Amino acid sequence: MMGSRDQRPLVTTVMIVAAAVFCFRGASAADPSFGDNFEITGAEDHVKTSADGQTWFLYLDNKTGVGFQTKEKYLFGWFSMNLKLAGNDSAGVVTAYYMCSDVDAAPERDELDFEFLGNRTGEPYIIQTNVYRSGVGGREMRHSLWFDPTADFHSYSILWNPKQIVFFVDKVPIREYRNSDKPNKFFPIMKPMYVFSSIWNADDWATRGGLEKTDWTKAPFISSYRDFTADACSWGTAAAASPATSPPSCAAATGNSWWDQPPAWALDDAQREDSAWVARNLVIYDYCDDRVRYPSPSEECALRTTSS
Ligand SMILES: *[C@@H]1O[C@H](CO)[C@@H](O)[C@H](O)[C@H]1NC(C)=O
Ligand SMILES: *[C@@H]1O[C@H](CO)[C@@H](O)[C@H](O)[C@H]1NC(C)=O
Ligand SMILES: *[C@@H]1O[C@H](CO)[C@@H](O)[C@H](O)[C@H]1NC(C)=O
Numbered sequence: 001m002m003g004s005r006d007q008r009p010l011v012t013t014v015m016i017v018a019a020a021v022f023c024f025r026g027a028s029a030a031d032p033s034f035g036d037n038f039e040i041t042g043a044e045d046h047v048k049t050s051a052d053g054q055t056w057f058l059y060l061d062n063k064t065g066v067g068f069q070t071k072e073k074y075l076f077g078w079f080s081m082n083l084k085l086a087g088n089d090s091a092g093v094v095t096a097y098y099m100c101s102d103v104d105a106a107p108e109r110d111e112l113d114f115e116f117l118g119n120r121t122g123e124p125y126i127i128q129t130n131v132y133r134s135g136v137g138g139r140e141m142r143h144s145l146w147f148d149p150t151a152d153f154h155s156y157s158i159l160w161n162p163k164q165i166v167f168f169v170d171k172v173p174i175r176e177y178r179n180s181d182k183p184n185k186f187f188p189i190m191k192p193m194y195v196f197s198s199i200w201n202a203d204d205w206a207t208r209g210g211l212e213k214t215d216w217t218k219a220p221f222i223s224s225y226r227d228f229t230a231d232a233c234s235w236g237t238a239a240a241a242s243p244a245t246s247p248p249s250c251a252a253a254t255g256n257s258w259w260d261q262p263p264a265w266a267l268d269d270a271q272r273e274d275s276a277w278v279a280r281n282l283v284i285y286d287y288c289d290d291r292v293r294y295p296s297p298s299e300e301c302a303l304r305t306t307s308s
Pocket of ligand 3: 117124208
């Protein structure tokens with residue numbers, strides 16, 4: 001499969017340089033430890049931390065998985081994390097890294113998902129992304145990757161502003177999800193979200209409908225995390241200065257936040273080129289092309305600016 005892919009184009013150095021400048025604040029923020037940003041959800045004994053507090057390891061075994069979530073919730077911004085996924089025969093293991101609005105309003109939730117579906121040793125991981133607005137998802141895309149995500153840390157990022165949501169892998173835009181000028185029911189725009197991650201057993205669906213089962217003799221399965229960045233509008237901080245029910249002022253395009261300025265409202269030429277390369281070579285499944293599930297494509301499908 002690898003051999004049949006085109007040569008990857010040069011990664012968009014423009015974007016990397018731009019992001020490095022834009023993210024200066026996040027990156028330079030005096031190395032807060034992981035525990036400053038996150039709290040553990042579930043079995044605390046299934047989380048380990050590196051000696052310097054900068055890397056977290058989530059363990060899945062035959063008893064339980066575990067997760068964490070940010071203490072803050074955010075409305076728009078740039079969210080990025082470096083992850084190294086569980087290897088060693090991880091079929092059935094799913095690592096989710098996602099954003100979701102208030103968990104106590106789950107049926108109405110907005111959500112942006114990366115899900116990493118493990119595989120047998122030597123077989124490729126799949127990345128699944130999805131977008132929910134008010135509890136309605138069904139917008140899955142699946143991609144393969146151009147590297148082994150269990151061998152090293154790679155960055156997985158989401159840009160979210162009122163014009164677009166973009167999923168990035170190592171700064172390469174693998175999926176764009178654009179808002180339209182008209183009022184619509186597909187673009188998450190009202191609800192602040194937390195950032196979550198978790199590792200769990202999903203061998204009932206993740207392995208081509210449950211074909212392969214998790215091999216518990218290979219447990220524990222471990223996903224590793226570091227370098228979290230939320231260069232974003234933090235709801236909690238903002239709400240202190242304004243009524244909690246109205247959006248914080250940082251959520252408006254006031255001119256101060258790079259992630260909600262014209263250059264962040266659409267992919268640039270280099271990003272569109274990368275995105276087209278991804279579309280040609282790495283897409284395994286796209287709900288926009290699934291005429292069995294959706295006899296006519298959903299409204300948002302027509303808004304993409306790149307095609308293969
Ligand atoms: C879970 O794994 C442990 C260690 O491999 C093993 O001793 C135990 O029997 C397993 N429990 C179940 C319910 O499979
Ligand atoms: C695979 O297992 C070995 C031995 O337990 C461990 O050192 C290594 O970190 C594991 N690799 C991954 C990618 O989980
Ligand atoms: C696992 O590997 C097989 C064989 O290469 C592939 O067909 C499948 O899509 C991969 N991913 C999952 C989640 O099964």
